[in-house]
Amino acid sequence: MAALWVTWCSLAVLFIDSVYSSDGPTITECRSLEQETFTCRWSEANSQNLTQHSQFQLFYTNGPALVVSLFHPTICTETGTVPFPSQIETLPNQHPPQPLYNFTIGKEYEVRLRCSYPDTGNFSGFSNILKVFLPTSQSVEVPLERPRITGCRSPEQETFTCRWSVGNYQNLTERRRLRFFYTKGNNADWRECPEYLHNENSCYFNQTYTSIWISYCVQLKSDFQEQNITFDKHCFSIDNIVKPDPPIALNWTLLNISQSGLLADIQVLWEAPPSADIKNGWISLKYEIQYKAGESSHWDSVEALSTSHPVYALSTGKSYQIRLRCKQIANGDFSEFSELLHIFIPAARNVEEASLLFRLILVFVLLGMSLMLLLILFTKSQRLKLFFLPPVPVPKINGIDPDLLKKGKIDEVNSIFANHLSYKSDLYIDDPWVEFIDIDFDDPDGKAEVADTDRLLGQDHLKSNKCLSVKDDDSGRDSCYEPDVSDEVTTGKHSEFSSFQLEASERKEDVKSDNGVPLDISGADAKWSPQPNSEECDGSKSQLVTTDKGLSTVTKHGLSQPAPHSPPGNQSSFGKMDFYAQVSDITPTGGVLLSPGQQNKLQVSLAKDTSPGPKADQKTKPSDNAYTSEVDAMQLCAISSGKLGLPDTGEDLNLSSYFTTEGLASVTVGSCKQTGNSRQPTNPVPDYTSIHMVDSQQSLLLNPNVLPSKNQPIQAGYLMPEQLGNVVP
Amino acid sequence: MPICVNQHGACQTISIGELFDRAVEISDQIHTLSTDVLNEFNQRLIQGKHLNLSIVNSCHTSSIMTPQNKEDALNTSREHLLNLAVVILRSWRDPLQYAISRFSDNTITSSILIKSMKIAKQMKQLAKGLSKISEQVTQQSGAVQQTLQWVQPLSEDGGSIMLHLYNLLHCFRRDTNKIDSYLKLLKCRFTQQSNC
Numbered sequence: 041m042a043a044l045w046v047t048w049c050s051l052a053v054l055f056i057d058s059v060y061s062s063d064g065p066t067i068t069e070c071r072s073l074e075q076e077t078f079t080c081r082w083s084e085a086n087s088q089n090l091t092q093h094s095q096f097q098l099f100y101t102n103g104p105a106l107v108v109s110l111f112h113p114t115i116c117t118e119t120g121t122v123p124f125p126s127q128i129e130t131l132p133n134q135h136p137p138q139p140l141y142n143f144t145i146g147k148e149y150e151v152r153l154r155c156s157y158p159d160t161g162n163f164s165g166f167s168n169i170l171k172v173f174l175p176t177s178q179s180v181e182v183p184l185e186r187p188r189i190t191g192c193r194s195p196e197q198e199t200f201t202c203r204w205s206v207g208n209y210q211n212l213t214e215r216r217r218l219r220f221f222y223t224k225g226n227n228a229d230w231r232e233c234p235e236y237l238h239n240e241n242s243c244y245f246n247q248t249y250t251s252i253w254i255s256y257c258v259q260l261k262s263d264f265q266e267q268n269i270t271f272d273k274h275c276f277s278i279d280n281i282v283k284p285d286p287p288i289a290l291n292w293t294l295l296n297i298s299q300s301g302l303l304a305d306i307q308v309l310w311e312a313p314p315s316a317d318i319k320n321g322w323i324s325l326k327y328e329i330q331y332k333a334g335e336s337s338h339w340d341s342v343e344a345l346s347t348s349h350p351v352y353a354l355s356t357g358k359s360y361q362i363r364l365r366c367k368q369i370a371n372g373d374f375s376e377f378s379e380l381l382h383i384f385i386p387a388a389r390n391v392e393e394a395s396l397l398f399r400l401i402l403v404f405v406l407l408g409m410s411l412m413l414l415l416i417l418f419t420k421s422q423r424l425k426l427f428f429l430p431p432v433p434v435p436k437i438n439g440i441d442p443d444l445l446k447k448g449k450i451d452e453v454n455s456i457f458a459n460h461l462s463y464k465s466d467l468y469i470d471d472p473w474v475e476f477i478d479i480d481f482d483d484p485d486g487k488a489e490v491a492d493t494d495r496l497l498g499q500d501h502l503k504s505n506k507c508l509s510v511k512d513d514d515s516g517r518d519s520c521y522e523p524d525v526s527d528e529v530t531t532g533k534h535s536e537f538s539s540f541q542l543e544a545s546e547r548k549e550d551v552k553s554d555n556g557v558p559l560d561i562s563g564a565d566a567k568w569s570p571q572p573n574s575e576e577c578d579g580s581k582s583q584l585v586t587t588d589k590g591l592s593t594v595t596k597h598g599l600s601q602p603a604p605h606s607p608p609g610n611q612s613s614f615g616k617m618d619f620y621a622q623v624s625d626i627t628p629t630g631g632v633l634l635s636p637g638q639q640n641k642l643q644v645s646l647a648k649d650t651s652p653g654p655k656a657d658q659k660t661k662p663s664d665n666a667y668t669s670e671v672d673a674m675q676l677c678a679i680s681s682g683k684l685g686l687p688d689t690g691e692d693l694n695l696s697s698y699f700t701t702e703g704l705a706s707v708t709v710g711s712c713k714q715t716g717n718s719r720q721p722t723n724p725v726p727d728y729t730s731i732h733m734v735d736s737q738q739s740l741l742l743n744p745n746v747l748p749s750k751n752q753p754i755q756a757g758y759l760m761p762e763q764l765g766n767v768v769p
Numbered sequence: 770m771p772i773c774v775n776q777h778g779a780c781q782t783i784s785i786g787e788l789f790d791r792a793v794e795i796s797d798q799i800h801t802l803s804t805d806v807l808n809e810f811n812q813r814l815i816q817g818k819h820l821n822l823s824i825v826n827s828c829h830t831s832s833i834m835t836p837q838n839k840e841d842a843l844n845t846s847r848e849h850l851l852n853l854a855v856v857i858l859r860s861w862r863d864p865l866q867y868a869i870s871r872f873s874d875n876t877i878t879s880s881i882l883i884k885s886m887k888i889a890k891q892m893k894q895l896a897k898g899l900s901k902i903s904e905q906v907t908q909q910s911g912a913v914q915q916t917l918q919w920v921q922p923l924s925e926d927g928g929s930i931m932l933h934l935y936n937l938l939h940c941f942r943r944d945t946n947k948i949d950s951y952l953k954l955l956k957c958r959f960t961q962q963s964n965c
Contacts (some may be wrong), residue, residue, distance in 0.1 A: 197950075198839055226827075232783050233820065251837035252950070253943050321957035322839050324793075370800040371946060715884045 282372030357387030579745035789956035828940030860917035
């Protein structure tokens with residue numbers, strides 16, 4: 041159906057076309073030039089039917105239809121090729137004269153114009169061609185300027201003046217034949233300027249000729265040789281061209297001076313321009329005060345609505361300049377600036393002296409501070425440096441700061457540990473017998489250090505016990521043990537050589553998270569070297585995996601330098617294995633005897649945790665060598681086992697970061713037996729005693745079943761838990 | 770006679786001077802806004818083609834005989850001047866609504882629309898204020914003022930609508946300036962009779 045319709049349409053078009061074919065004349069266009077008349081054009085046909093003088097008739101109706109028939113041609117259409125213009129410039133609704141830019145000198149140009157109504161797109165035909173030749177610069181001395189109207193201005197909305205420039209056309213310089221015309225309102229004639237001011241090239245319109253709210257148009261014409269050229273044209277309305285005269289009679293008074301004498305407020309006074317009729321309300325002005333310090337180039341401004349206004353916060357002792365200008369409210373332009381007003385507020389003498397003194401003091405203070413800073417920075421004394429520039433405390437978990445241990449600040453550590461139920465801070469203070477194991481933390485390169493084993497076992501046995509070998513890849517622990525106690529080692533049990541490492545490594549995350557304290561006291565410096573028992577070693581787990589560095593790193597700084605007596609070269613076949621030993625006895629010379637004990641899978645963490653506690657606690661020797669007492673170790677062991685026995689009392693044994701529950705739980709300590717008399721190394725002395733419970737007074741109640749004989753004499757440096765009570769006040 | 774603002778309770782009198790102050794303030798605002806609207810319209814829609822002012826001169830308020838300079842204004846009676854201001858104000862109500870509706874239709878920048886609506890609001894305020902003043906001045910309330918009829922132009926193509934709007938805005942700016950000047954003159958003459 042649609043196809044049929046399309047076909048019919050096309051046929052119809054063809055048919056119609058054939059009717060209005062090129063055989064006959066066609067109407068090319070209808071055009072209106074000024075919207076008052078219009079013209080229709082048609083083209084002659086090319087057919088041979090028509091003679092040359094055939095006549096055309098044009099019929100029109102006011103309605104939609106238009107019928108054409110033949111008639112005598114009265115209008116010839118314009119044909120011919122039109123050279124394509126190289127430059128087209130659109131001048132939007134401008135009146136002559138108009139400048140055209142960017143012409144090359146020395147070339148000849150052809151200029152022509154055409155026009156159209158603003159809202160329609162149809163252009164008229166082209167005007168005549170104007171030939172333009174721009175001579176080269178040698179022949180042109182001065183650029184030609186057209187005369188033009190520079191501006192019209194009314195100062196008070198009652199009269200106005202228009203100004204123009206004459207330009208430098210040769211024809212005009214001889215005699216100023218410029219004439220000025222104006223029209224007022226719509227459809228009026230051009231009238232000449234009522235009052236010429238020739239010396240100023242302006243035209244003045246007084247009150248009789250001035251009407252507000254009516255549009256004026258002005259023209260600058262040349263009458264020379266009746267050429268009647270219009271040089272410039274301008275239209276405006278008086279209420280838009282109001283530009284007042286500047287204010288007059290500037291003056292100022294001092295309002296007040298600040299207490300310090302540095303700032304002052306002033307009141308600026310002036311008068312409105314006399315031409316403006318403020319009184320009647322015909323003009324209402326607003327003002328702008330601009331001021332700046334003498335040397336500055338930036339003007340600050342303040343707006344004012346009346347003829348006086350304060351200016352605040354001017355510095356005394358400086359000279360200021362003030363100028364004013366005004367403008368009609370809601371209309372018009374700003375006036376020119378008034379004359380400058382110079383202001384100088386003298387500063388009080390005492391102010392000047394005070395400021396001088398102030399400056400002197402400031403300079404001295406700065407000098408002093410810089411000197412001190414230099415001194416601090418470049419001083420060699422670390423103490424002074426630390427005093428002035430203390431290190432920024434890093435966040436850490438509540439626990440022991442290795443630095444504290446290093447410095448041996450007993451009190452702080454005490455306070456830290458006091459929170460722990462089982463910690464008796466003053467436990468060891470009075471006991472001169474107690475000496476402590478010197479515990480060292482390793483260098484980063486743990487491999488260079490000797491394993492604990494070496495120290496404990498002495499050099500002879502170092503190679504024999506393979507089960508002590510442990511991968512010490514990244515455990516940075518060293519252990520420094522004094523070799524001179526090797527002969528005193530009675531028990532070579534290294535039950536301690538358990539899988540401390542293993543536990544630690546398993547739980548390294550746990551312990552590691554407690555960033556603070558890490559105490560991986562991997563090296564238990566002991567002044568002994570226990571002899572390992574190879575038999576017992578079989579069962580020991582040789583997977584003493586190295587703990588990660590994290591555990592050990594923190595501990596490095598914590599403790600003191602490794603004891604110099606440790607033989608660094610002692611490499612044992614045991615490898616680097618860290619373990620903990622139960623101290624069974626402390627010799628009067630300060631050596632520590634390890635008890636063979638049973639194999640304990642005491643947690644490294646536990647041991648670690650335990651060691652720093654007591655270690656930090658002691659202050660019997662204000663030396664950097666810290667020792668863990670046997671008692672401490674025992675006690676803590678007891679705690680650990682006690683915790684095992686009574687997992688429910690976890691809250692009592694909340695030893696924060698030192699004891700992780702998992703760690704403790706995993707301790708498979710069978711029993712903590714107290715070490716017996718270490719003087720008989722051949723007798724296995726129970727290492728740990730299990731704690732039965734911990735009562736509210738923070739004393740430990742040991743499992744009586746496992747207790748060794750209470751009749752055991754108190755050895756030096758050896759305390760039974762139940763004997764703690766005797767010591768603890 | 771002071772005007773009674775609060776009819777239901779204690780009467781609060783507002784002086785004529787205060788009323789005129791407020792009226793002048795509003796008329797300043799209206800004139801500033803109308804100038805802004807015209808400039809923006811010119812800039813954005815006519816694209817800087819500075820239309821010859823002679824084309825756009827046929828303001829519908831031209832038929833109202835108003836004093837054209839200060840002398841004539843001073844020679845006009847106060848009441849008549851006030852009346853003229855009111856008439857001009859009222860005669861712009863419809864054209865302004867037409868302009869606003871045209872602005873909403875086209876994709877005119879919103880600032881022009883916003884300002885125009887503000888102008889309409891202010892015009893209402895000013896009309897109220899002036900009617901209060903004239904009540905007080907002429908001792909008559911609700912006097913019917915003559916208003917000028919304004920014929921909405923036939924809807925034509927977009928280009929001529931723009932021209933028409935430009936014409937409208939131009940005339941409006943002129944008339945707001947006229948009202949502003951008259952009110953300032955009247956303010957002086959009503960408050961300081963002798964001094965002006």
